[in-house]
Amino acid sequence: MDAQLKRGLTEACILKLLTRGDSYGYQLVREAEEVLSISESTLYPVLRRLETSGALRVYSIEHNGRLRKYYAITDEGRQKIQAFLQEWEAVMKVYEFIRRDEA
Numbered sequence: 001m002d003a004q005l006k007r008g009l010t011e012a013c014i015l016k017l018l019t020r021g022d023s024y025g026y027q028l029v030r031e032a033e034e035v036l037s038i039s040e041s042t043l044y045p046v047l048r049r050l051e052t053s054g055a056l057r058v059y060s061i062e063h064n065g066r067l068r069k070y071y072a073i074t075d076e077g078r079q080k081i082q083a084f085l086q087e088w089e090a091v092m093k094v095y096e097f098i099r100r101d102e103a
Contacts, residue, residue, distance in 0.1 A: 018073035
């Protein structure tokens with residue numbers, strides 16, 4: 001898969017997972033496995049980009065004597081999901097055009 005495409009899909013998947021509720025890094029990796037294989041080393045730069053863009057916010061809660069970072073989607077993040085879906089509709093039109101008569 002093209003790196004840019006995978007990057008965009010990863011961001012959209014992480015944002016979608018966060019619509020289910022706030023979560024932390026390791027849990028996001030586990031939940032993402034249902035559709036996309038990512039490692040924690042891939043995830044954290046994505047989370048930083050999304051935080052910097054305003055798509056999510058970060059807060060910490062103590063867990064077993066350590067602070068655990070939690071991530072929550074923002075309104076901006078929800079708007080990014082909607083923009084992704086609109087863009088994907090256009091991509092699918094091109095895909096269907098290319099696939100037509102190839103089967």
